Amino acid sequence: MFMPVGTRGTVRTQTLPQLQQLRTLGAPMLLANTYHLLLRPGIEVFEQFGGLHRFMGWDGAILTDSGGFQVFSLAHSRTIDDAGAAFQGVQDGPRTVLSPERSIEMQRAIGSDVMMVMDHCIDATCSEAEARDAMERTHRWARRSLAARGASSQQLFAIIQGARFPALRRESALDLTSLDGFDGYAIGGLAVGEEREEREAITELVAALLPDDRPRYLMGVGTPNDILEAVHRGVDMFDCIMPTAWAQHGRVFTSTGELDLRKGSFKLADEALDPACGCEACTRHSRAYLHHLVKCQEPLGWQLLANHNLHYYVRMMADIRVAIASGSFGELYAARRRA
Ligand SMILES: [Zn+2]
Known part of the structure; x- marks a missing residue:
């Protein structure tokens, strides 16, 4: 399936009846962004309204990303360590901390049907040592996210990292699928400037290592042809801003x-x-x-x-x-x- 991107609790320009029509045609789930919703309107609004479904009037499913990707791509004066990421949402604004636990707390308040673990995203041009460091942190954070999920009935997906390095991708897939409790697996850290052949090779390698009975989600991809190629390699779920952008x-x-x-x-x-x-x-x-x-x-x-x-x-x-x-x-x- 393809998930229309509803970053701020709205699929840009689309009305609710239009989204519901798309739902009947086969788009049962929207993607919303924890980072943006955390900055505005803020967690207290979702607590007051009992979650994003009611706030936006959408009775279909919602997947929330963890906010990790936006922290790495949008935030100002970001610092990152094992505890989490500290950043400014706007220049000279207040400092916000996003940790695996805080991300899950926010996603629980949003009430999404599928939550994503917070991962450490890095540039496609990073060195293998940097990629390993980010991957190992992603694995530690995945464990903390599982613990933070507690008794929530919301599903939780892990995110495979490892940049463009096949050995790291294999290690990441094996580590995260060895943990009990994930409802699905995402392939992260692609669609960030790598070559198309590289992306397809990594997708093929990782998809082959994921269990057959859980959905696989290729984050942020892509053109219709990119999606067709990824389905061919065993991926089930997609999101991309291209249709609206x-x-x-x-x-x-x-x-x-x-x-x-x-x-x-x-x-x-x-x-x-x-x-x-x-x-x-x-x-x-x-x-x-x-x-x-x-x-x-x-x-x-x-x-x-x-x-x-x-x-x-x-x-x-x-x-x-x-x-x-x-x-x-x-x-x-x-x-x-x-x-
Ligand atoms: Zn048309």
């Missing part, structure tokens, strides 16, 4: 290829964006009108195209599930993959 710039995925609606060639295009798609943009508007909205930077253009791109991803995953269930995924993969 591309839409903001007038870029869409269609059944006949990618389009850039900023281009002047769409000015008079009196046809549907994608005749194979049943979304609002495709059934009610012409390419010319959508091009016009994009050129004027109208919020409705972003809104409609984001909804279309999400439809595209969700429909692709539905096709993949049908193919897997009927034993014809190999044919779908061969027909759709981009060499």
Whole structure:
């Protein structure tokens, strides 16, 4: 499945009825970000409202990341040691500490259906020694996260680290799958600037070491083709901001290829964006009108195209599930993959 990214308790530009429609088409779970929700609106709001489901009105499932990735990619004046990460959410703002225990506490308050352990994310260009250090810390934090989960009925996924080093990836997968209590496993630390071949090789190596009876989640990946390649290597779950982020710039995925609606060639295009798609943009508007909205930077253009791109991803995953269930995924993969 593909999880639309609902960073701050909203999938950017999408209304609740649109999310519910996507849910009926096959997107049962949203991804929310603990880091952002911890900074704003803050834990007390989720305690008051009894969690994010009720706060945003979403009765589908929610997966929360641990906040670790954002601490490493967004935070100011960050310091990190075994205790956790201390950082400023905004420049010159108050110092916040995120630890494995604090992350679980926050995710319990958010009330997500699936929680993620806090992991130590590092740059794709790090040395093997740095990668080992971060991986071993990730393993220690995974144990603390299991302990912090207590009696919570929320599921908890571990995150395999090890950067681009096959030996470390193998070690990480073996260590984390040896622990009792994880409901699923994520492959972290990819989609951060490594080569595509490297990512696919690591995905293949790690997926082969994970138990068959637990979901595997490749974090932050990717393009439709990246997802197809990862499914081929045994991954089940995905999230990516591309559908909404591309839409903001007038870029869409269609059944006949990618389009850039900023281009002047769409000015008079009196046809549907994608005749194979049943979304609002495709059934009610012409390419010319959508091009016009994009050129004027109208919020409705972003809104409609984001909804279309999400439809595209969700429909692709539905096709993949049908193919897997009927034993014809190999044919779908061969027909759709981009060499
Ligand atoms: Zn559409």
